[in-house]
Amino acid sequence: xxxxxxQDILVELLGNAxxxxxxxxxxxxxxxxxxxxxxxxxxxxxxxxxxxxxEQNIQNFAQAGDFEVTAxxxxxxxxxGYLGDVLVFxxxxxxxxxxSTIEGVEVAxxxxxADTALGSIAKPEKDPFCALNQSAFEGGVYIxxxxxxxxxxxxxxxxxxxxxxxxxxxxxxxxxxxxFAEVTFINHSINLSEAPYFVNKVVEIKGGLNTxxxxxxxxxxxxxAIEVSTVETDIQQDGRFSSVTVxxxxxxVRNNLNLSILGSNSEGNMYGLYLLNGKxxxxxxxxxxxxxxxxxxxxxxxxxxxxSSRGVxxxxxxxxxxxxxxxxxxxxxxxxxxxxxxxxTKPQLEIWADDVKCSHGCTTGQLDEEALFYLQxxxxxxxxxxxxxxxxxxxxxxxxxxxxxxxxxCTELVQKRLGSKF
Numbered sequence: 410x411x412x413x414x415x416q417d418i419l420v421e422l423l424g425n426a427x428x429x430x431x432x433x434x435x436x437x438x439x440x441x442x443x444x445x446x447x448x449x450x451x452x453x454x455x456x457x458x459x460x461x462x463x464e465q466n467i468q469n470f471a472q473a474g475d476f477e478v479t480a481x482x483x484x485x486x487x488x489x490g491y492l493g494d495v496l497v498f499x500x501x502x503x504x505x506x507x508x509s510t511i512e513g514v515e516v517a518x519x520x521x522x523a524d525t526a527l528g529s530i531a532k533p534e535k536d537p538f539c540a541l542n543q544s545a546f547e548g549g550v551y552i553x554x555x556x557x558x559x560x561x562x563x564x565x566x567x568x569x570x571x572x573x574x575x576x577x578x579x580x581x582x583x584x585x586x587x588x589f590a591e592v593t594f595i596n597h598s599i600n601l602s603e604a605p606y607f608v609n610k611v612v613e614i615k616g617g618l619n620t621x622x623x624x625x626x627x628x629x630x631x632x633x634a635i636e637v638s639t640v641e642t643d644i645q646q647d648g649r650f651s652s653v654t655v656x657x658x659x660x661x662v663r664n665n666l667n668l669s670i671l672g673s674n675s676e677g678n679m680y681g682l683y684l685l686n687g688k689x690x691x692x693x694x695x696x697x698x699x700x701x702x703x704x705x706x707x708x709x710x711x712x713x714x715x716x717s718s719r720g721v722x723x724x725x726x727x728x729x730x731x732x733x734x735x736x737x738x739x740x741x742x743x744x745x746x747x748x749x750x751x752x753x754t755k756p757q758l759e760i761w762a763d764d765v766k767c768s769h770g771c772t773t774g775q776l777d778e779e780a781l782f783y784l785q786x787x788x789x790x791x792x793x794x795x796x797x798x799x800x801x802x803x804x805x806x807x808x809x810x811x812x813x814x815x816x817x818x819c820t821e822l823v824q825k826r827l828g829s830k831f
Contacts, residue, residue: 437543440533468575490814501580502548519549549581556587572606614642646672681710685718692721714750
C-alpha cells in the first residue's frame, strides 16, 4: 500500500468520522490500521487489484456529504409496478421525509441507536473495508422488524449517489428481525454523477428464530464507480435467508456476501448474475459457514462477459465438525462472448464433518453452437437466437426474485442488454 493512500485515509476519513459509536469506531480504526488496504499478495483480493484502482481514481478520500433529493426524483426512480414501501438515502444518509412510514416497523437514524451492536456480524477484523466503514461511516439507518410480523410488501432501499471526483461514500445499514418474521428488502442504487467515486457499503442483518428474509440487490453504478458492498447475516434455527445479486456495470465492483448458519433446520440461498462489457470488473466473494447439523445452503452464480470485461467468483463453504447432515450446493457458470473477456473462478469446500452431502463446480465456455444452429434452422435470426440462449442462461437466476415488479424490471434490463451489441 502506498504511503500517499495510507495518509489520505487516516487523515481525511479516520480523523473526520461521524458522531457516536466511539468504541465501535475505535475498534474499526484499529482493525483497519492493522490490516491496511489489501495488496496483490492478499489471497482474498488476488484477482482484484482494488488498491491500485483506488490510487488511480480516488484523489483525496474526502467523504461525500448529504444532499437534497426531491420527491419527483424518488417517484421517477421507483420501477414501474412497484407497490411496496420505500426508504430513501442520499450518499448513505437517510431521508425520513421522503420515505414510507412502515406500520409496525421501526426505522431510525443510526445515531439514535447508540446501543446497536454494529460490527458484531460484519466483524472489522475480517476485512479491511468493513473496518474502514465501521471507523468512519456517516449517516446510516436502523431497521427493526418485530416478532411475528409478516410483511406482505417489500421494502425498497433507494440509494442516490452523488459525488465529486475522488470522493468516498460509506453507507451503513443495520437490520434486525424478530422471531417468526417475514420480510423482503430490495437494494437499488441510482447514480447521479459520472465522476469516479468510491462506495464502501456495509449491511448487517440479524435474523431471528424461524424468520424468512429475502435480500435482493441491483448493482448498476456509473461506469467510473468503484464499489465494495458487504452483506453479512446470521441464520438462526428454522430460519430462511435468500439473496439475489444482479451486477450490470461499474469500473470495479466487489460484492461480499457472508452467511453464518447458526441454527438447525435452517437454509441459506445465494444467487447472482453478472452481465459485463467494456472494461468492467466484478468480483463476487461468498462465504457460507455451516456450524450446526441439519442445515442447507444453495448457491448459483452466473456470468456473461463481453469485450475486455473481467469476472471473479470465489465461493467458500465451510462445514464444521459438528455440522453433520449438512446439504450444501455451489455452482458457478460463465459464458464468454469475447476472446478478451476473462473469468477467474474458484469454488471451495472445507469439510470437517463426515455425514454430509456437498458439491461444488464451475464451467466457463462459449455459446452452444448446436443450440444456436437449431434455432437458426427454424427461422430465427442469429442475433435473436443468440439473445434467446443468453437470456435462458441468465433467467435461471432471475426466477429466484419473488417480487414480481422487481423481477420484471431486472428482466427488462437484462433483455435490453442482451438485445444490444452487448
